[in-house]
Amino acid sequence: MEACTAVEKEIDKVCSKFGNINDHAKRVLSDLVKQMQNLKDEYENSDSEHVLTDIQIDILKQNMFKIKETISKLASDHRDLHGTVSKVGKAIDRNFISDFAATTREEIFNMPEKVNLINKVICEHFYRQGLHDVADELARESDLTPEPHEKEPFTEINHILESLKVKDLEPALAWATVHHDSLEAQNSSLEFMLHRLKFIEVLRKGSTHQTDAICYARLHFRKFVHRHEKEIQTLMGMLLYVPNGINSSPYSCLLDSELWIEISELFLREACQLLGVCVNSPLTTCVNAGCTAIPALLNIKQVMMQRQVSGIWNGKDELPIEIDLGNENKYHSMFACPILRQQSTIFNPPMRLICGHVISRDALNKLCSGNKFQLTFFRMKCPYCPVEQTPSEARLIYF
Numbered sequence: 098m099e100a101c102t103a104v105e106k107e108i109d110k111v112c113s114k115f116g117n118i119n120d121h122a123k124r125v126l127s128d129l130v131k132q133m134q135n136l137k138d139e140y141e142n143s144d145s146e147h148v149l150t151d152i153q154i155d156i157l158k159q160n161m162f163k164i165k166e167t168i169s170k171l172a173s174d175h176r177d178l179h180g181t182v183s184k185v186g187k188a189i190d191r192n193f194i195s196d197f198a199a200t201t202r203e204e205i206f207n208m209p210e211k212v213n214l215i216n217k218v219i220c221e222h223f224y225r226q227g228l229h230d231v232a233d234e235l236a237r238e239s240d241l242t243p244e245p246h247e248k249e250p251f252t253e254i255n256h257i258l259e260s261l262k263v264k265d266l267e268p269a270l271a272w273a274t275v276h277h278d279s280l281e282a283q284n285s286s287l288e289f290m291l292h293r294l295k296f297i298e299v300l301r302k303g304s305t306h307q308t309d310a311i312c313y314a315r316l317h318f319r320k321f322v323h324r325h326e327k328e329i330q331t332l333m334g335m336l337l338y339v340p341n342g343i344n345s346s347p348y349s350c351l352l353d354s355e356l357w358i359e360i361s362e363l364f365l366r367e368a369c370q371l372l373g374v375c376v377n378s379p380l381t382t383c384v385n386a387g388c389t390a391i392p393a394l395l396n397i398k399q400v401m402m403q404r405q406v407s408g409i410w411n412g413k414d415e416l417p418i419e420i421d422l423g424n425e426n427k428y429h430s431m432f433a434c435p436i437l438r439q440q441s442t443i444f445n446p447p448m449r450l451i452c453g454h455v456i457s458r459d460a461l462n463k464l465c466s467g468n469k470f471q472l473t474f475f476r477m478k479c480p481y482c483p484v485e486q487t488p489s490e491a492r493l494i495y496f
């Protein structure tokens with residue numbers, strides 16, 4: 098974002114300079130043309146025998162001098178503008194890094210099955226976005242056969258989201274009614290919120306629809322009383338203000354269009370939870386994570402190149418630095434060995450010592466090195482507390 102702002106600043110400079118030059122040039126050129134036109138008219142109207150007087154020659158000379166001067170001034174203004182334009186180019190080069198090759202590992206994707214996985218993930222993303230024709234075409238071209246369960250739920254979800262955008266609650270209400278039990282089981286407020294919105298929409302129509310609103314409330318709110326008593330009381334309070342307009346009542350906040358955005362988000366969250374999928378597609382998550390990580394990776398790559406240690410990173414499955422992607426992007430528990438300061442892997446898993454402290458297996462082996470032949474008798478001290486144990490007492494931990 099800062100990069101865009103920095104470049105935008107340079108572009109603004111060019112635009113304002115260009116605008117000034119343009120205005121100025123137009124003004125002086127039209128003045129000159131007008132003057133020359135006047136002179137021309139004057140000479141044309143005089144006799145054909147007329148010889149220019151000294152004064153007229155002087156005026157002509159002055160005008161020619163002025164034209165030359167103006168043109169060279171305009172040319173230099175124009176040259177000046179070039180400098181400002183090239184500054185934009187430099188700002189782009191400085192602020193945007195076009196070569197991300199340093200942070201990629203192309204060989205990861207060079208096997209057919211990996212390419213297949215990428216196509217699949219892109220396809221799934223398009224299905225989730227409701228872009229079925231694009232996804233179908235990609236599936237056809239890349240020989241994928243998506244299962245119906247990969248497409249259908251998202252078709253319905255997208256249809257409902259589209260309807261909510263145009264303030265049509267019916268598809269969402271129908272969906273919530275069908276999934277009533279599952280929604281209750283996950284303690285969801287979605288169904289109540291949808292009915293609440295529907296009730297408010299009826300109230301908006303004014304006092305002529307007051308009875309309809311009461312009927313709607315009687316019919317639908319009863320089953321939510323045990324969980325939403327307070328909210329239902331509030332909604333009933335709104336009824337008092339219908340004759341004078343809810344807009345000017347203490348309940349006006351319930352007419353906020355923000356509620357529609359909230360309900361769309363809530364619906365998407367709850368529906369994804371029911372389907373057992375994440376709100377974002379795996380592709381979206383990867384792209385977002387990549388965008389967050391790239392600046393840090395480019396920095397560290399530069400430092401590594403300066404210190405001539407760039408080869409260290411190659412061929413490793415882990416990143417050279419820890420990158421925080423925020424809580425919403427944490428999917429797995431991780432263990433980093435406090436001694437080796439490395440993340441555990443299947444080859445170097447975490448081991449729990451009898452005192453409860455956990456270190457990686459490599460670290461444990463290092464602590465015992467030199468005593469390989471008498472492992473069962475060798476008693477080692479925990480690096481973090483005074484408890485002693487034999488290395489074989491350490492237990493492998495699975496996250």
Ligand SMILES: [Zn+2]
Nearest residue numbers: 452454479482
């Ligand atoms: Zn310990």
